[in-house]
Amino acid sequence: MNLPLRDPERRREFDAELRRRAIRGGITAAIGIVLVIIFSGFTVSVFVTAAVVLALYAVPWDMLRYGRFVVPTAAIVLAVLYPYYRENLFEIPLFGPFPSTDTAVTMTIFIMMAIGLNIVVGYAGLLDLGYVAFYAVGAYTAAWFATPHFSEYGTHHFGAVGVNPESPGFHLSIWIVIALAGILTAFIGVIIGLPTLRLRGDYLAIVTLGFGEIMPQIARNGDDLFGTGFNLTNGAQGINPIDPPGFGKTISGWTGLPSDYLTFNADFLGKELGNVEVFYWTALVLLLFTVFCSVRLRDSRLGRAWIAIREDETAAAAMGVPLMRTKTWAYAAGAFFGGIAGAYYASFKGAVFPDDFFFNISVFILCMVILGGMGNIWGVIVGGGFLAYLNQEGLGNIGAEINDTFGTNIDVPLYQFGIFWTILVLVMLFKPEGLIPSARRKAEFEEGVADEPLYDVQR
Amino acid sequence: MATQARRLPLPTLAGRLPEYVTPAFAFLLVALLVLWLGVNLFKEPAEFYRLFLIGLTNGAIYGLVALGYSLVYGILELINFAHGDVFMLGGMLVATMVSSFGLAGDSGAFLWAMILLMLVIVMAFCAVINTTIELVAYRRLRHAPRLAPLITAIGMSFILQNIGLVWKGARPTSVDSILPKGEVFSIGGVAYTWDKLIVLLFTVPVLVVLILLVQKTRQGKAMRATAQDRDASAMMGINVNRTISFTFFIAGALAGAAGLLYALYITNIRYDEGFRLGLIAFTAAVVGGIGNLPGAVLGGLVIAMIESFNNGLSWATPGSDWTQSIIFALLIIILVFRPEGLLGEQTPEGG
Numbered sequence: 001m002n003l004p005l006r007d008p009e010r011r012r013e014f015d016a017e018l019r020r021r022a023i024r025g026g027i028t029a030a031i032g033i034v035l036v037i038i039f040s041g042f043t044v045s046v047f048v049t050a051a052v053v054l055a056l057y058a059v060p061w062d063m064l065r066y067g068r069f070v071v072p073t074a075a076i077v078l079a080v081l082y083p084y085y086r087e088n089l090f091e092i093p094l095f096g097p098f099p100s101t102d103t104a105v106t107m108t109i110f111i112m113m114a115i116g117l118n119i120v121v122g123y124a125g126l127l128d129l130g131y132v133a134f135y136a137v138g139a140y141t142a143a144w145f146a147t148p149h150f151s152e153y154g155t156h157h158f159g160a161v162g163v164n165p166e167s168p169g170f171h172l173s174i175w176i177v178i179a180l181a182g183i184l185t186a187f188i189g190v191i192i193g194l195p196t197l198r199l200r201g202d203y204l205a206i207v208t209l210g211f212g213e214i215m216p217q218i219a220r221n222g223d224d225l226f227g228t229g230f231n232l233t234n235g236a237q238g239i240n241p242i243d244p245p246g247f248g249k250t251i252s253g254w255t256g257l258p259s260d261y262l263t264f265n266a267d268f269l270g271k272e273l274g275n276v277e278v279f280y281w282t283a284l285v286l287l288l289f290t291v292f293c294s295v296r297l298r299d300s301r302l303g304r305a306w307i308a309i310r311e312d313e314t315a316a317a318a319m320g321v322p323l324m325r326t327k328t329w330a331y332a333a334g335a336f337f338g339g340i341a342g343a344y345y346a347s348f349k350g351a352v353f354p355d356d357f358f359f360n361i362s363v364f365i366l367c368m369v370i371l372g373g374m375g376n377i378w379g380v381i382v383g384g385g386f387l388a389y390l391n392q393e394g395l396g397n398i399g400a401e402i403n404d405t406f407g408t409n410i411d412v413p414l415y416q417f418g419i420f421w422t423i424l425v426l427v428m429l430f431k432p433e434g435l436i437p438s439a440r441r442k443a444e445f446e447e448g449v450a451d452e453p454l455y456d457v458q459r
Numbered sequence: 460m461a462t463q464a465r466r467l468p469l470p471t472l473a474g475r476l477p478e479y480v481t482p483a484f485a486f487l488l489v490a491l492l493v494l495w496l497g498v499n500l501f502k503e504p505a506e507f508y509r510l511f512l513i514g515l516t517n518g519a520i521y522g523l524v525a526l527g528y529s530l531v532y533g534i535l536e537l538i539n540f541a542h543g544d545v546f547m548l549g550g551m552l553v554a555t556m557v558s559s560f561g562l563a564g565d566s567g568a569f570l571w572a573m574i575l576l577m578l579v580i581v582m583a584f585c586a587v588i589n590t591t592i593e594l595v596a597y598r599r600l601r602h603a604p605r606l607a608p609l610i611t612a613i614g615m616s617f618i619l620q621n622i623g624l625v626w627k628g629a630r631p632t633s634v635d636s637i638l639p640k641g642e643v644f645s646i647g648g649v650a651y652t653w654d655k656l657i658v659l660l661f662t663v664p665v666l667v668v669l670i671l672l673v674q675k676t677r678q679g680k681a682m683r684a685t686a687q688d689r690d691a692s693a694m695m696g697i698n699v700n701r702t703i704s705f706t707f708f709i710a711g712a713l714a715g716a717a718g719l720l721y722a723l724y725i726t727n728i729r730y731d732e733g734f735r736l737g738l739i740a741f742t743a744a745v746v747g748g749i750g751n752l753p754g755a756v757l758g759g760l761v762i763a764m765i766e767s768f769n770n771g772l773s774w775a776t777p778g779s780d781w782t783q784s785i786i787f788a789l790l791i792i793i794l795v796f797r798p799e800g801l802l803g804e805q806t807p808e809g810g
Contacts, residue, residue, distance in 0.1 A: 127609060202537075217780070217781065418621025424614050425614035444604065
């Protein structure tokens with residue numbers, strides 16, 4: 001640790017920062033430990049958790065050489081090992097136990113979608129209220145190319161696992177389907193984007209909202225498209241079963257990767273692994289890919305163009321940023337990740353239903369982006385994970401806790417959107433840049449930006 | 460809309476196409492529409508009249524809600540997503556009042572007096588809610604980036620929706636039917652009933668009063684000035700905050716009136732009805748030209764007619780499964796090809 005801090009000036013800075021953070025972190029950790037011990041009894045795990053978090057937070061890693069890799073690496077390692085140590089963790093007061101691995105899969109997928117939307121809303125500053133449309137296209141791509149749905153168009157198999165080779169319809173390997181979903185969704189994003197992106201902020205929001213409302217209706221009524229008898233989406237029944245992911249016997253034999261997720265069962269490092277763990281790790285890999293692409297995109301020429309457009313469209317155009325092309329790319333990139341997440345989620349659940357794609361989901365994903373801090377990937381990950389957890393498990397746990405304590409009978413999850421949006425409105429009013437904003441975004445909110453659009457609806 | 464003058468003209472999609480394409484497209488669309496309506500009228504005249512009357516009545520209600528969107532957008536350039544939910548809360552209050560006053564089965568002068576009393580109460584109720592929302596949520600964000608107030612508006616919409624959910628539960632609340640259902644006159648064997656006429660009888664005076672208010676009074680002048688340029692009107696001695704509050708007050712009162720008519724005419728209301736109807740009404744406001752008061756009512760009528768005919772007609776009709784999609788497709792087409800709406804460019808507030 002001494003090595004990069006030979007310079008006494010920097011050394012002093014480092015020590016001061018360390019002391020400041022250690023005091024702040026130590027007090028917070030102490031309060032947390034006391035609360036946990038009061039509410040859920042004495043456990044060792046709370047001390048271990050506090051020690052790990054403190055080590056990551058209190059040391060100003062950024063000041064050390066290679067230090068900036070420490071926190072992300074630790075986060076990845078902790079995430080990968082999560083199924084191993086989850087059962088030994090303590091119960092959080094009010095929230096109950098840590099999320100199950102099954103919930104963690106959903107959380108990871110929703111974080112992916114939030115990162116995709118963050119490209120559109122956070123980087124480029126285009127409010128998209130119909131993001132669910134991309135999620136839907138991704139999910140239905142999986143439903144078309146990995147199910148018996150199009151059985152009347154012959155039997156086409158390519159690398160699918162876990163299905164009878166005689167089974168009719170399209171059965172592509174899920175990895176191909178996921179890539180296909182991404183590309184198809186990006187294409188749809190461009191189609192939706194091209195005529196609409198020239199509209200100003202709130203008009204764009206309304207148009208995307210319109211697309212987001214039309215999409216589920218097509219999904220719901222698509223079993224007999226416009227009376228032609230063509231069954232595109234199988235209507236309200238949805239499409240199932242979607243083939244499980246897997247690598248097939250050949251690749252599995254070479255590499256040891258699971259050949260079929262649904263039937264997977266193995267003993268590894270002293271833990272019985274089922275399909276949930278494999279789904280979780282695959283989701284993590286996809287998430288890492290998304291985060292990597294997102295970070296690289298942000299720092300690329302294109303990403304800087306997005307941020308320039310967000311801050312001042314007129315100035316960006318004057319500097320030679322092609323507005324339409326740049327915005328369309330933002331749409332396509334955001335849609336791409338939405339499509340991937342949608343296809344993987346469909347394959348995880350094994351089915352798609354049109355009711356999964358309503359406006360509520362669009363704004364739910366938007367909530368994740370805003371809560372964490374628009375434009376900042378780490379903020380979006382935290383916000384997305386927290387809201388997805390609340391939605392899946394947290395609110396139910398909290399409701400049960402409240403009803404137990406006060407003897408009431410309130411159905412807390414029923415009011416989920418009221419609760420989410422109350423949090424969000426409070427965030428907007430008191431910390432409009434989000435809980436963990438990027439420094440740049442924060443400055444924009446404090447100093448204001450030239451928000452007047454270059455092109456108006458007036459002719 | 461302070462800065463319109465320095466914005467560049469729009470590089471429209473249509474701008475790249477020859478000039479006659481957009482009008483030709485619009486003409487084709489209207490011709491197809493007329494053909495569709497004509498054939499249906501010829502085939503089943505009675506059904507057509509019935510749907511027309513339903514559309515007219517719904518259109519009045521949509522128009523009232525759309526006026527609220529238009530007023531607020533005109534002055535703040537903010538889509539007040541919560542407006543539809545204010546309307547829904549008004550409808551719920553009417554449902555409560557009708558049952559607690561025990562109005563079912565009443566008739567005559569007493570009933571009318573009670574309806575007028577309810578109208579006053581519900582208008583005040585919704586106006587206060589709307590003004591409070593502006594005061595608590597929007598005022599702080601007036602100088603924040605555009606995204607912030609828009610997101611707050613969506614948030615307020617969900618919060619009000621959940622208040623409705625807590626208040627009346629997830630199932631539709633039915634309202635006792637108290638409007639007379641007798642026949643006023645009949646066309647083509649279809650009766651025009653009193654309850655439909657009453658909706659129109661309430662809407663028209665409200666509209667006239669509103670337009671007079673905006674165009675003739677001092678307060679209306681202040682509203683128009685604030686809409687044009689907030690800073691300049693503040694320099695001219697207009698109390699901008701009060702003017703904006705007043706606009707929200709009027710918009711809320713309109714939503715309350717619409718809530719009363721909706722609850723009494725449709726006779727049931729549900730917590731998420733406001734959001735759905737709000738989107739339709741906002742579409743109506745955009746179709747008519749947002750910020751344009753007669754345009755909002757025209758848009759409401761157009762949307763309601765499309766909805767009603769699409770739900771009921773039989774020849775070459777997509778059917779009620781697609782109503783929402785058609786309305787939003789229309790919204791997208793209008794926004795892309797004619798963002799200033801059907802009634803074209805007039806100054807905001809219809810002045």
